Amino acid sequence: MARETPAGDLRLANLTKKFGAFTAVDDLSLTIPQGSFFALLGASGCGKTTTLRMIAGLEEPTSGQVLLADRDIARLRPYKRPVNTVFQSYALFPHLDIFENVAFGLRRRGIRSVDQQVRQMLSLVQLDGYERRRPAQLSGGQQQRVALARALINHPQVLLLDEPLGALDLKLRRQMQIELKRIQTEVGITFVHVTHDQEEAMTMADTVAVMNAGRIEQLGAPAEIYEFPATAFVANFLGQSNLIAGEVAGGNGGEILVTAHGGRFSVPAARARSNQGPVHLGVRPEKLHLAGTAAQVPAGCQYLDGTVSDASYVGVSTQYLLRTGWGTEVSVFAANSGAQQRFVPGDRAVAYWDPRHSFLLGRRTGEDDRTSPVLDEPVGASS
Ligand SMILES: Nc1ncnc2c1ncn2[C@@H]1O[C@H](COP(=O)(O)OP(=O)(O)OP(=O)(O)O)[C@@H](O)[C@H]1O
Numbered sequence: 001m002a003r004e005t006p007a008g009d010l011r012l013a014n015l016t017k018k019f020g021a022f023t024a025v026d027d028l029s030l031t032i033p034q035g036s037f038f039a040l041l042g043a044s045g046c047g048k049t050t051t052l053r054m055i056a057g058l059e060e061p062t063s064g065q066v067l068l069a070d071r072d073i074a075r076l077r078p079y080k081r082p083v084n085t086v087f088q089s090y091a092l093f094p095h096l097d098i099f100e101n102v103a104f105g106l107r108r109r110g111i112r113s114v115d116q117q118v119r120q121m122l123s124l125v126q127l128d129g130y131e132r133r134r135p136a137q138l139s140g141g142q143q144q145r146v147a148l149a150r151a152l153i154n155h156p157q158v159l160l161l162d163e164p165l166g167a168l169d170l171k172l173r174r175q176m177q178i179e180l181k182r183i184q185t186e187v188g189i190t191f192v193h194v195t196h197d198q199e200e201a202m203t204m205a206d207t208v209a210v211m212n213a214g215r216i217e218q219l220g221a222p223a224e225i226y227e228f229p230a231t232a233f234v235a236n237f238l239g240q241s242n243l244i245a246g247e248v249a250g251g252n253g254g255e256i257l258v259t260a261h262g263g264r265f266s267v268p269a270a271r272a273r274s275n276q277g278p279v280h281l282g283v284r285p286e287k288l289h290l291a292g293t294a295a296q297v298p299a300g301c302q303y304l305d306g307t308v309s310d311a312s313y314v315g316v317s318t319q320y321l322l323r324t325g326w327g328t329e330v331s332v333f334a335a336n337s338g339a340q341q342r343f344v345p346g347d348r349a350v351a352y353w354d355p356r357h358s359f360l361l362g363r364r365t366g367e368d369d370r371t372s373p374v375l376d377e378p379v380g381a382s383s
């Protein structure tokens with residue numbers, strides 16, 4: 001039985017899936033350490049589900065390997081793989097009660113005394129006492145937990161989760177994120193979680209892989225990729241960034257000097273993905289601060305001046321747009337801590353930042369500033 005396979009890392013090696021002429025997953029190579037919580041994050045259609053389906057055995061790769069503990073499982077039948085999947089639609093058996101839903105995997109393997117294991121699982125997902133209910137008598141979050149218990153009772157080496165929280169409302173979703181993380185820590189099974197919600201990925205995962213058009217753009221710990229994105233796509237998919245088009249004008253010890261729109265800026269060399277030619281100077285909106293005049297900018301900081309073109313109060317913060325002299329708007333998030341000066345549209349202001357919070361990315365010639373779109377949702381929340 002699958003459970004005897006030696007434990008180990010899950011490795012995708014040059015995994016590719018083509019549907020006709022269209023490449024859905026493009027030469028994907030990555031290693032997911034045993035016992036880690038891994039999130040695959042990307043926009044709709046980028047190939048997340050297709051990747052999971054290949055790991056689960058529901059889709060045959062066009063080429064490449066799926067290795068578990070160095071054993072190629074890509075050609076094993078789905079049920080032979082030490083892998084279970086929880087889908088967005090929980091797909092519980094409506095005619096069976098909760099106990100029997102959870103017991104299903106054990107019964108199918110011919111195991112007769114299931115009582116203790118089922119109760120253990122229900123307790124893990126905090127559904128003690130719900131044994132005799134039917135799925136229709138549970139809330140979305142409870143059904144989701146039953147689906148989780150039903151998968152975990154098989155002791156898979158890898159649990160695949162495809163947007164399992166997609167059907168839940170925001171509050172419940174946040175609760176379940178914390179819950180899922182607790183359960184993962186408790187059972188120590190490798191979780192591969194697919195989502196298009198960046199905050200969800202960052203909340204839960206040890207490692208986040210940002211996927212774009214069938215490829216991984218960047219992979220790392222949440223704080224690592226948020227603080228130092230590798231590409232413009234990542235800078236704006238994982239949170240938001242102001243990306244100012246400039247040119248490298250030279251180096252000065254540990255600093256890289258950049259000219260942009262007539263201004264001169266510096267970025268620590270350690271925060272540069274490129275040190276020559278056209279670049280994007282990146283600063284995240286929450287790393288920008290507003291002041292009335294340049295005289296108020298703290299020593300060591302750099303700044304841009306402009307006119308406030310929008311001020312949106314969103315409770316925890318106020319989100320400003322500052323229109324610069326060259327016409328680009330930069331986005332500034334100011335925490336509503338009560339300590340800051342307020343600005344209204346039409347005010348002249350400067351946006352300043354500590355260069356250690358900026359980053360430098362390579363830029364294709366002709367590519368202009370890339371400022372975050374005007375927000376349609378508050379920071380710290382998502383759909
Ligand atoms: N059976 C199929 N035949 C043809 N094209 C497919 C098939 N399955 C998926 N695709 C295409 O492959 C691409 C990746 O699909 P996939 O379902 O992996 O995306 P996803 O990242 O999971 O998106 P979402 O967030 O919307 O679920 C899409 O463009 C999709 O239309």
Ligand SMILES: [Mg+2]
Nearest residue numbers: 048049050162
């Ligand atoms: Mg999908």
